[in-house]
Amino acid sequence: MTIAPEEDRLNAQIAFAVEIDKLKRVIRRNHLIDGSRRENTAEHSWYVGTLAMVFGEHAPPGTDLQRVVAMLLVHDLVEIDAGDTFIYDPVAVAAQAEVERAAADRIFGLLPGEQGASMRELWAEFEDRTTPEARFAKALDRFAPILANHLNEGGTWPLFKVTATQVKEKVRIIQEGSPTLGAYALELVELSVARGHLPE
Amino acid sequence: MTIAPEEDRLNAQIAFAVEIDKLKRVIRRNHLIDGSRRENTAEHSWYVGTLAMVFGEHAPPGTDLQRVVAMLLVHDLVEIDAGDTFIYDPVAVAAQAEVERAAADRIFGLLPGEQGASMRELWAEFEDRTTPEARFAKALDRFAPILANHLNEGGTWPLFKVTATQVKEKVRIIQEGSPTLGAYALELVELSVARGHLPE
Numbered sequence: 157m158t159i160a161p162e163e164d165r166l167n168a169q170i171a172f173a174v175e176i177d178k179l180k181r182v183i184r185r186n187h188l189i190d191g192s193r194r195e196n197t198a199e200h201s202w203y204v205g206t207l208a209m210v211f212g213e214h215a216p217p218g219t220d221l222q223r224v225v226a227m228l229l230v231h232d233l234v235e236i237d238a239g240d241t242f243i244y245d246p247v248a249v250a251a252q253a254e255v256e257r258a259a260a261d262r263i264f265g266l267l268p269g270e271q272g273a274s275m276r277e278l279w280a281e282f283e284d285r286t287t288p289e290a291r292f293a294k295a296l297d298r299f300a301p302i303l304a305n306h307l308n309e310g311g312t313w314p315l316f317k318v319t320a321t322q323v324k325e326k327v328r329i330i331q332e333g334s335p336t337l338g339a340y341a342l343e344l345v346e347l348s349v350a351r352g353h354l355p356e
Numbered sequence: 357m358t359i360a361p362e363e364d365r366l367n368a369q370i371a372f373a374v375e376i377d378k379l380k381r382v383i384r385r386n387h388l389i390d391g392s393r394r395e396n397t398a399e400h401s402w403y404v405g406t407l408a409m410v411f412g413e414h415a416p417p418g419t420d421l422q423r424v425v426a427m428l429l430v431h432d433l434v435e436i437d438a439g440d441t442f443i444y445d446p447v448a449v450a451a452q453a454e455v456e457r458a459a460a461d462r463i464f465g466l467l468p469g470e471q472g473a474s475m476r477e478l479w480a481e482f483e484d485r486t487t488p489e490a491r492f493a494k495a496l497d498r499f500a501p502i503l504a505n506h507l508n509e510g511g512t513w514p515l516f517k518v519t520a521t522q523v524k525e526k527v528r529i530i531q532e533g534s535p536t537l538g539a540y541a542l543e544l545v546e547l548s549v550a551r552g553h554l555p556e
């Protein structure tokens with residue numbers, strides 16, 4: 157039997173859809189805002205994608221917000237193979253790059269050629285942070301855990317012995333994507349320090 | 357102190373962002389594809405939003421896919437107050453409408469006026485299913501659990517005594533949004549029946 161190319165495309169897309177369900181089982185260090193449990197990467201991706209709609213007006217004028225949303229929905233798919241990297245662990249962050257590239261090859265490679273390539277580009281754009289869209293997306297990705305930790309008496313900060321100096325480096329990344337959200341995040345960090353939930 | 361309107365807007369958006377984190381704690385009847393646990397509504401929303409990108413070419417020509425993605429990210433926010441409604445329980449479905457309207461008032465009402473109104477419109481459009489975007493979004497929302505149950509030896513179907521006749525009504529909704537996905541879903545249902553995972 158000769159399979160029609162269209163049926164091939166659909167089957168490839170189905171295989172991808174089945175594969176990415178696994179993102180729901182990748183567990184991050186961060187907690188939900190109520191502190192009840194750790195967050196998984198699928199619900200995190202929903203959260204930051206939705207935040208792009210909520211905080212869109214705080215992106216630089218001309219930012220393509222729909223591209224930001226799409227980018228955030230796929231930005232962590234590589235964690236299906238590579239797992240979550242704790243951003244305050246520099247050794248883990250460095251070693252992770254090659255593992256994530258291989259994961260991107262495999263996972264986006266499940267899709268029909270040009271479709272997988274364009275989704276992989278969204279992921280690479282997010283990682284490179286050279287466009288306003290990627291900088292805003294990354295800002296939201298960094299903003300969410302700061303908000304959660306702030307509201308959760310420091311949340312994972314004391315648990316992993318993170319200092320305000322380290323968090324402020326992440327705030328710089330937020331500022332580069334959105335000055336308004338960056339300024340707000342800095343306020344949260346300083347409030348958390350003042351409350352004794354984050355050591356200097 | 358007079359608060360600047362811009363600061364008011366940001367504070368309203370932050371309040372909304374904090375509120376919607378609760379969607380991660382709303383538990384659905386459906387299982388993950390591997391059957392390991394029930395799904396929460398936040399990760400479900402990520403999944404179907406991403407499926408809109410994956411299966412976009414199977415929407416009718418001219419469908420605004422970016423609107424579909426945005427719609428799917430917010431389509432279930434009312435469940436923060438109203439909970440998940442089991443779609444095979446007609447009494448629950450009917451009683452739910454009023455509860456969900458009140459939930460929409462409260463939750464979208466946290467946002468600045470026009471922003472909340474436009475996001476609420478996305479939710480109402482999804483519910484009404486009168487646009488190609490809403491029909492395609494609803495198709496994906498119905499497709500995902502059929503795929504999961506099919507791959508999971510019937511998943512929640514036997515658990516809740518669902519029959520093939522009932523699932524085929526949901527397949528009709530998929531067909532109305534995407535004939536290709538509808539045809540594929542019908543094949544899955546018939547295969548599940550043939551394998552004894554779904555009674556006629």
Ligand SMILES: [Ca+2]
Pocket residue numbers: 400431432497
């Ligand atoms: Ca849904």
